[in-house]
């Protein structure tokens with residue numbers, strides 16, 4: 001009886017906790033955008049790695065289709081929206097984020113996560129060229145402007161000054177176009193202020209993720225995948241900086257008090273490669289937790305920690321996001337993360353949606369595993385289309401990884 | 413064998429035996445550089461005295477490439493890697509791979525580790541082509557390709573030589589465009605013969621190919637056509653499988669124009685006059701358009717295909733979809749809509765390089781032909 005009562009008791013989060021604050025930021029982000037739209041303001045749909053400093057400085061409200069697609073998929077409507085896009089002729093081989101977004105642009109409503117319809121599109125292809133096609137199509141269907149910042153895939157380890165100049169040219173062009181669309185004016189001082197806040201947020205994010213290196217880790221690495229949404233949509237806001245600072249404090253205390261948000265004993269420390277399988281988050285997360293396997297390393301930890309001093313530095317950061325760099329750079333970042341966090345195994349999500357992420361992952365992960373001398377396994381999944389994942393395969397692969405790590409520890 | 417048959421046999425021989433072509437260039441002391449889709453600065457390669465050689469994969473089973481690519485990458489990229497690993501491109505001095513789509517970005521990265529004996533030269537094109545700052549960037553990335561090519565034999569780049577190569581390429585473009593136009597007026601070739609003309613261009617020096625095409629054009633100009641075939645337009649990345657193409661002829665369909673990346677898309681844009689030959693190449697790329705791997709915020713390609721069908725009096729459009737090609741999969745929806753709006757019948761046929769059974773394609777195309 002008392003057990004039952006316990007179960008039914010509603011979980012009330014502590015309003016001073018980072019989790020609560022971060023959740024509120026996302027909520028407020030959507031709410032404000034919806035209100036702004038209702039007040040006749042122009043709203044943009046924005047790529048996750050479009051320089052958000054531009055929008056923050058201009059005071060333009062944007063929402064992020066990738067965040068929305070992840071939320072929709074995590075709340076169980078990925079397949080429904082994918083089907084709508086497919087009925088319109090989109091191949092089911094196309095990235096599921098794009099399919100969900102194209103469907104949403106058409107039906108304009110999804111109780112799982114609503115957001116206002118766009119008056120303009122802000123595209124940046126540093127994460128993939130799918131972005132270009134997806135945003136082109138929505139702009140065409142809705143007959144709205146599309147502003148593009150092309151950040152080419154960099155085959156070299158260094159970002160050339162020529163690439164920076166090319167991107168800067170577009171950056172300035174984008175500002176001009178947005179001034180025209182919104183009627184708002186660019187303010188250099190405000191831009192400097194926003195850059196400062198973004199750096200503060202990034203620093204806090206990086207510090208928070210760095211706690212993964214503790215043994216045991218004071219956090220369940222999967223938490224980071226959830227918090228990422230704030231790093232995407234609110235990096236240039238003081239609230240985000242403060243919320244991540246609270247997160248750091250909590251992790252610090254956890255370390256001191258030997259506590260963790262990973263609520264079981266940490267038996268294995270792994271690097272998880274790729275985006276979460278949102279439609280099967282519970283299964284994938286408990287598949288690890290049940291074995292005491294904690295994700296302590298992810299490339300996302302560093303991906304949203306953009307630190308820079310000036311405009312050139314800012315552009316250099318956007319030229320270095322995960323999917324925009326060559327195999328060697330991508331590999332070395334991961335080796336660094338895996339070593340720093342003492343990862344003992346590498347679990348790769350072969351993400352059906354993401355051709356670029358998965359396209360040279362087999363070779364790269366082999367190299368990472370070799371350099372770190374850790375075992376490697378992969379499973380097939382999809383970040384948003386639930387149909388491309390098999391729980392049985394996942395379980396087998398994770399179990400296999402645990403066994404290999406055990407055997408290496410010599411206690412099998 | 414009539415003269416034209418002999419000519420067509422030459423195209424067929426080159427189109428179906430790339431390895432032989434490659435080996436013969438190598439035997440004659442030529443250096444050969446592989447050129448991966450969709451666009452590579454062939455003129456630059458040519459200006460060094462090297463043979464730009466098309467690398468679009470082949471209809472083969474994928475085995476070795478599976479170690480590098482998951483199954484959901486297009487079969488063109490898969491088969492390029494497979495052939496590279498299997499030594500089919502042996503002897504090439506380098507391979508130029510542009511990064512115009514996500515799969516192309518990946519193939520370049522894999523190439524470095526999978527095929528170590530053929531150096532990878534990346535070519536980065538700016539997608540925001542019309543933006544002012546794209547000019548300098550394109551100059552810079554061409555410069556990087558030039559540097560890599562220079563290093564092969566310590567040959568210095570010469571802008572005057574590039575100007576000559578551009579002439580060769582512009583002349584070839586003109587011959588190919590005329591070929592297409594003549595074929596629209598008098599579609600007397602089979603789909604396979606037509607394909608041979610396009611495909612052979614990748615395995616021959618363009619000056620050699622131009623001569624053959626001009627000879628064929630003379631024949632076409634004088635040919636007599638009875639007007640009995642149903643006129644169609646094709647669109648897509650690649651349509652070189654003979655089993656697929658035979659279905660066209662068997663159903664009395666003739667391709668009067670195309671929007672195929674492997675075919676006409678290559679020849680639409682000339683390098684214009686400019687301050688230097690390299691600048692002229694920069695302008696050429698900036699002027700290119702109507703292609704799934706080239707950003708265009710207005711998606712003008714959809715209208716382009718509609719007009720192509722109208723201008724060539726086509727009864728319908730066949731969208732030949734390379735499986736897992738996302739740039740084309742996105743464009744398809746918009747193009748299809750515009751075609752529907754213009755009352756132009758269309759059919760999507762999905763293909764890949766591992767396809768051996770064309771039954772379904774046959775049934776679909778046959779039914780489509782009957783409707784037309």
Ligand code: SF4
Pocket residue numbers: 095096097098127128129130131323353354355356357383
């Ligand atoms: S999942 Fe991959 S393909 Fe899809 S939007 Fe993200 S980076 Fe692009």
Ligand code: SF4
Pocket residue numbers: 449450486487488489513514515516649705734736737738739740
């Ligand atoms: S454009 Fe399409 S067919 Fe060509 S490499 Fe990219 S995905 Fe493959």
